[in-house]
Amino acid sequence: xxxxxxxxxxxxxxxxxxxxxxxxxxxxxxxxxxxxxxxxxxxxxxxxxxxxxxxxxxxxxxxxxxxxxxxxxxxxxxxxxxxxxxxxxxxxxxxxxxxxxxxxxxxxxxxxxxxxxxxxxxxxxxxxxxxxxxxxxxxxxxxxxxxxxxxxxxxxxxxxxxxxxxxxxxxxxxxxxxxxxxxxxxxxxxxxxxxxxxxxxxxxxxxxxxxxxxxxxxxxxxxxxxxxxxxxxxxxxxxxxxxxxxxxxxxxxxxxxxxxxxxxxxxxxxxxxxxxxxxxxxxxxxxxxxxxxxxxxxxxxxxxxxxxxxxxxxxxxxxxxxxxxxxxxxxxxxxxxxxxxxxxxxxxxxxxxxxxxxxx
Amino acid sequence: xxxxxxxxxxxxxxxxxxxxxxxxxxxxxxxxxxxxxxxxxxxxxxxxxxxxxxxxxxxxxxxxxxxxxxxxxxxxxxxxxxxxxxxxxxxxxxxxxxxxxxxxxxxxxxxxxxxxxxxxxxxxxxxxxxxxxxxxxxxxxxxxxxxxxxxxxxxxxxxxxxxxxxxxxxxxxxxxxxxxxxxxxxxxxxxxxxxxxxxxxxxxxxxxxxxxxxxxxxxxxxxxxxxxxxxxxxxxxxxxxxxxxxxxxxxxxxxxxxxxxxxxxxxxxxxxxxxxxxxxxxxxxxxxxxxxxxxxxxxxxxxxxxxxxxxxxxxxxxxxxxxxxxxxxxxxxxxxxxxxxxxxxxxxxxxxxxxxxxxxxxxxxxxxxxxxxxxxxxxxxxxxxx
Amino acid sequence: xxxxxxxxxxxxxxxxxxxxxxxxxxxxxxxxxxxxxxxxxxxxxxxxxxxxxxxxxxxxxxxxxxxxxxxxxxxxxxxxxxxxxxxxxxxxxxxxxxxxxxxxxxxxxxxxxxxxxxxxxxxxxxxxxxxxxxxxxxxxxxxxxxxxxxxxxxxxxxxxxxxxxxxxxxxxxxxxxxxxxxxxxxxxxxxxxxxxxxxxxxxxxxxxxxxxxxxxxxxxxxxxxxxxxxxxxxxxxxxxxxxxxx
Numbered sequence: 001x002x003x004x005x006x007x008x009x010x011x012x013x014x015x016x017x018x019x020x021x022x023x024x025x026x027x028x029x030x031x032x033x034x035x036x037x038x039x040x041x042x043x044x045x046x047x048x049x050x051x052x053x054x055x056x057x058x059x060x061x062x063x064x065x066x067x068x069x070x071x072x073x074x075x076x077x078x079x080x081x082x083x084x085x086x087x088x089x090x091x092x093x094x095x096x097x098x099x100x101x102x103x104x105x106x107x108x109x110x111x112x113x114x115x116x117x118x119x120x121x122x123x124x125x126x127x128x129x130x131x132x133x134x135x136x137x138x139x140x141x142x143x144x145x146x147x148x149x150x151x152x153x154x155x156x157x158x159x160x161x162x163x164x165x166x167x168x169x170x171x172x173x174x175x176x177x178x179x180x181x182x183x184x185x186x187x188x189x190x191x192x193x194x195x196x197x198x199x200x201x202x203x204x205x206x207x208x209x210x211x212x213x214x215x216x217x218x219x220x221x222x223x224x225x226x227x228x229x230x231x232x233x234x235x236x237x238x239x240x241x242x243x244x245x246x247x248x249x250x251x252x253x254x255x256x257x258x259x260x261x262x263x264x265x266x267x268x269x270x271x272x273x274x275x276x277x278x279x280x281x282x283x284x285x286x287x288x289x290x291x292x293x294x295x296x297x298x299x300x301x302x303x304x305x306x307x308x309x310x311x312x313x314x315x316x317x318x319x320x321x322x323x324x325x326x327x328x329x330x331x332x333x334x335x336x337x338x339x340x341x342x343x344x345x346x347x348x349x350x351x352x353x354x355x356x357x358x359x360x
Numbered sequence: 361x362x363x364x365x366x367x368x369x370x371x372x373x374x375x376x377x378x379x380x381x382x383x384x385x386x387x388x389x390x391x392x393x394x395x396x397x398x399x400x401x402x403x404x405x406x407x408x409x410x411x412x413x414x415x416x417x418x419x420x421x422x423x424x425x426x427x428x429x430x431x432x433x434x435x436x437x438x439x440x441x442x443x444x445x446x447x448x449x450x451x452x453x454x455x456x457x458x459x460x461x462x463x464x465x466x467x468x469x470x471x472x473x474x475x476x477x478x479x480x481x482x483x484x485x486x487x488x489x490x491x492x493x494x495x496x497x498x499x500x501x502x503x504x505x506x507x508x509x510x511x512x513x514x515x516x517x518x519x520x521x522x523x524x525x526x527x528x529x530x531x532x533x534x535x536x537x538x539x540x541x542x543x544x545x546x547x548x549x550x551x552x553x554x555x556x557x558x559x560x561x562x563x564x565x566x567x568x569x570x571x572x573x574x575x576x577x578x579x580x581x582x583x584x585x586x587x588x589x590x591x592x593x594x595x596x597x598x599x600x601x602x603x604x605x606x607x608x609x610x611x612x613x614x615x616x617x618x619x620x621x622x623x624x625x626x627x628x629x630x631x632x633x634x635x636x637x638x639x640x641x642x643x644x645x646x647x648x649x650x651x652x653x654x655x656x657x658x659x660x661x662x663x664x665x666x667x668x669x670x671x672x673x674x675x676x677x678x679x680x681x682x683x684x685x686x687x688x689x690x691x692x693x694x695x696x697x698x699x700x701x702x703x704x705x706x707x708x709x710x711x712x713x714x715x716x717x718x719x720x721x722x723x724x725x726x727x728x729x730x731x732x733x734x735x736x737x738x739x740x741x742x743x744x745x746x
Numbered sequence: 747x748x749x750x751x752x753x754x755x756x757x758x759x760x761x762x763x764x765x766x767x768x769x770x771x772x773x774x775x776x777x778x779x780x781x782x783x784x785x786x787x788x789x790x791x792x793x794x795x796x797x798x799x800x801x802x803x804x805x806x807x808x809x810x811x812x813x814x815x816x817x818x819x820x821x822x823x824x825x826x827x828x829x830x831x832x833x834x835x836x837x838x839x840x841x842x843x844x845x846x847x848x849x850x851x852x853x854x855x856x857x858x859x860x861x862x863x864x865x866x867x868x869x870x871x872x873x874x875x876x877x878x879x880x881x882x883x884x885x886x887x888x889x890x891x892x893x894x895x896x897x898x899x900x901x902x903x904x905x906x907x908x909x910x911x912x913x914x915x916x917x918x919x920x921x922x923x924x925x926x927x928x929x930x931x932x933x934x935x936x937x938x939x940x941x942x943x944x945x946x947x948x949x950x951x952x953x954x955x956x957x958x959x960x961x962x963x964x965x966x967x968x969x970x971x972x973x974x975x976x977x978x979x980x981x982x983x984x985x986x987x988x989x990x991x992x
Contacts, residue, residue, distance in 0.1 A: 004556060006556045006557070006560075008637070012639065013635050013636055013637075013639060014636050014637055025560075027563075028560070028564075028715050028716075051822060052820075054820070054854070055820065055821075055822040055854070056822075057852075058822050058850055058852035058854070059822060062850075085905065086905075088903070088908065115711075116636065117636045118636070118711035118712060119627055119628070119630070119634065119635075119636060119711050119712030120627070120708075120709075120710065120711045120712075121457075121461060121708075122460060122461050122708050122709065122772060124461075125461040125462060125463055126461070126462065129462055129785055132785075139796060139797065139800065140797060142801075143797065143799050143800050143801040143853065143866065144800075144801045144851065147850070147851070147852075149801075149852045149853065154902070155902075157857070157898075158898070158899075158901070159901065161797075161799075176750075181771055181775075183751075184767050184768055184770075184771040185709065185768050185771060185772070187755065187758065187761070188758070188761060188763065188765075188767040188768055188771075189709070189710065189711065189765050189767075189768040190761075190764045190765050191628055191710050191711050191713050191765060192710075192711045193761075194713070194714075194717060195711055195712075195713065195714060241748070241749055243749065243752060245752065255751070255752060255755070258751050259749055259750070259751045259752045262749075262750040262751050263749075263750075266750075278913050279901070279903040279908065279913050279916070280901065281900070281901055281902045281903060282902065282903055282904075282905050282908065283902040283903065283904050283905065283917065283919065283922075283991075283992060285990055285992055286988075286990060340714060340715060340716065341560060341637050341638070341715075342631070342634060342636075342637055342712075342714045342715055343714070344637050345636040345637050456776065458784070459775070459776050459779040459780055459784065460772050460775055460776050460779075461775075462775060462779055462784045462785050462786075463784050463785070463786045464784055464786045464788065705769065705772065705773065705776075706769075708772055709765065709768045709769050709771075709772045710765060710768070
């Protein structure tokens with residue numbers, strides 16, 4: 001068989017959304033690849049220019065359905081910087097808890113998708129079963145499962161409801177036990193290990209050059225986490241570790257994400273213990289003074305960034321989103337080259353694709 | 361006018377001089393014979409009432425016609441049993457997988473048993489579509505042969521010493537030969553669909569077949585060597601007289617189960633239809649009832665794999681220390697279902713493995729193990745221990 | 747703080763069992779779900795528990811609504827439209843009508859409603875046969891058995907309060923923001939008084955002009971005002987502006 005181009009996508013089981021990976025295969029071995037994105041372009045940034053500042057928060061939820069909390073948090077963060085508002089301390093703790101709930105459920109969604117990518121539906125359903133608890137926590141916290149619309153400019157939508165801490169502690173304790181059950185299907189499974197180890201290998205230097213972010217970057221040994229190195233909210237007051245793994249292959253990226261779930265549980269536990277009483281929301285002005293502002297935060301998928309240009313009115317002049325997946329998917333050529341056709345889901349699965357925020 | 365009892369006699373089929381199976385009683389033939397005696401006898405009686413003394417009535421209940429139609433009805437009976445066993449296995453697979461994944465499984469009918477029939481009806485109602493650029497002959501013939509050979513080989517499996525289509529000396533070899541027709545046709549099907557995913561799936565099927573037929577054949581050889589025959593009846597009888605082959609040939613059993621899983625294209629070896637990277641693999645362009653029958657034939661092949669395992673290693677329809685005259689067919693099917701449960705359990709637990717790994721496992725692990733098993737058998741045989 | 751998984755994993759002995767631990771785990775699950783029910787919820791027959799404050803479709807408490815139109819303006823998807831309806835008690839009134847097909851269930855209408863007439867109902871099964879069926883008029887928006895939990899309250903604090911150390915004075919934009927009059931621009935047309943949905947604007951005579959006609963100026967009743975900005979928007983000479991209190 002001579003070399004042929006196979007167009008995987010835009011509707012393809014491995015792609016987790018609408019994007020295309022054109023691969024040139026020589027038999028089963030991939031010689032060349034080219035990612036094509038843009039099938040899900042919704043004009044998000046332009047839409048935001050026609051909306052007032054509070055109206056953009058529910059829009060930011062729609063950037064990525066499984067990281068809605070962090071995206072709306074990031075938007076609120078950049079708007080607060082522009083308005084020079086200090087968020088009350090209790091609201092900061094609640095935001096940290098909400099972000100970590102979002103991180104865990106996003107990673108569980110990734111784990112589920114990883115299971116189907118490797119042909120095991122059990123991992124998929126078990127991970128989604130555990131994820132349901134965190135979605136229930138979201139319902140209890142703010143009344144919706146996925147599109148939370150919870151952070152507000154200057155705080156959060158509402159205080160934690162009655163007995164929410166108790167539910168949170170129960171879920172976190174139980175989840176830490178149940179996650180080992182899923183790990184028994186993945187790590188303790190020689191076939192899963194053989195699929196993940198050694199594929200999509202990227203060295204530390206290459207990862208820096210490609211601009212990988214988030215768990216994909218930390219899985220290559222780059223010790224960087226916005227939560228620790230550019231602390232926002234109250235992350236610097238909590239005692240936790242950045243998960244870093246030197247492997248650089250799919251398995252390294254997998255390990256980093258699993259460890260991050262455990263660390264998130266720990267962050268939630270400490271945040272609940274340390275939470276002060278007090279107000280949760282500051283009244284935000286309607287108009288934003290002129291200026292340009294940048295804010296970044298650690299998304300479940302990596303370092304996400306928003307750039308806001310305000311012209312003194314109640315609507316942004318420009319709102320630019322830098323999505324972590326946009327840079328990670330650009331690295332897909334380097335990642336899949338030299339691998340096999342069957343490695344493509346195993347590699348691109350660990351990138352944790354989300355096309356809503358990539359194409360915007 | 362003769363009374364009806366003269367026409368519907370329910371005679372012993374073995375009294376028929378044209379009886380095909382020698383001195384062995386054949387249950388499905390008997391059932392077919394009895395059905396024909398009832399149906400044909402009634403027709404003959406009616407004709408005789410209408411036109412007394414005609415020759416057609418006598419011809420209808422005569423030896424030649426009875427034998428021929430009993431054979432046809434016997435095939436239908438064997439297929440019906442096979443089909444019902446298959447539906448049960450699909451039901452078991454869906455139920456066990458559901459329980460394993462902590463979800464409800466099939467819901468239609470009592471305990472969800474009729475879900476497969478509902479799914480079959482749904483696929484049956486779909487449109488018949490042949491891709492424009494596909495090679496129509498290859499496209500249709502390949503899938504026909506895949507389905508046909510799978511059903512044929514499932515029908516060839518004897519359920520007991522009295523429930524069989526044919527009893528012949530080279531039983532295992534014929535079944536094995538028919539069993540490995542389908543992977544060839546998968547290659548043809550993948551080629552003829554004019555689809556890159558299907559082509560890759562077909563190529564993978566070919567690679568997989570080459571690496572799994574060989575250890576499987578070696579295991580067949582060691583079983584036949586130990587029993588001293590390829591005849592299924594004799595293999596089962598030998599195991600009943602001495603010991604189930606799973607005891608001396610535990611390596612062979614493991615190798616056979618792995619190779620049979622690969623042969624039946626079930627997870628972890630369902631590379632030709634790996635839905636993550638190749639959309640549906642070699643079945644990408646098949647739709648409607650063609651696809652439904654392909655899925656059904658997958659289960660027929662899974663049934664054949666489990667049945668061969670039960671025949672070769674678990675003593676077929678016999679039970680040790682127990683009177684085995686008690687419904688041998690049920691005993692055999694229970695063993696088949698036990699093996700199938702292991703296959704389902706494996707499917708729920710493991711991930712799909714990669715193309716190069718499947719070749720590695722086939723050539724570097726399974727083939728040496730199969731040869732080791734053969735060596736053990738030879739030593740035991742030469743040493744006179746078995 | 748130590749790593750829980752990355753530290754434990756290298757010592758994990760079950761890795762040497764090839765795939766046996768996975769088989770053991772799944773078998774445990776089969777036994778468990780055979781003895782008990784699986785976790786699946788059989789959706790149309792049994793439903794998941796949701797709290798009263800679940801953000802389903804918007805609801806309206808008709809009698810509390812004053813028709814101020816804040817919900818119409820804050821709605822990010824512009825699915826709310828103020829329509830005139832005939833009410834038995836009050837005659838012709840303006841009330842919100844929601845296109846649920848466009849609604850993104852953000853709950854802003856309930857959150858910003860000054861009288862808490864808009865609520866978030868826990869109703870989420872909204873399928874209809876036609877697109878017109880998805881447009882809920884003010885009477886359809888009513889929700890049987892609404893309670894306090896379905897209201898969304900903004901417990902905002904003023905930044906100035908927090909700087910002074912006052913943390914127990916939650917406010918709301920409709921409680922503190924008030925329209926302010928630029929006296930030089932006002933022509934006394936009294937459109938604001940007609941437009942005000944709560945009757946908080948009263949035109950009072952402040953003097954006479956040189957032709958002998960009375961000069962009218964709006965006077966705002968601070969207790970009644972809900973900061974809906976209707977007067978600000980209707981003002982033909984931009985004499986009114988909303989003064990934000992921060």
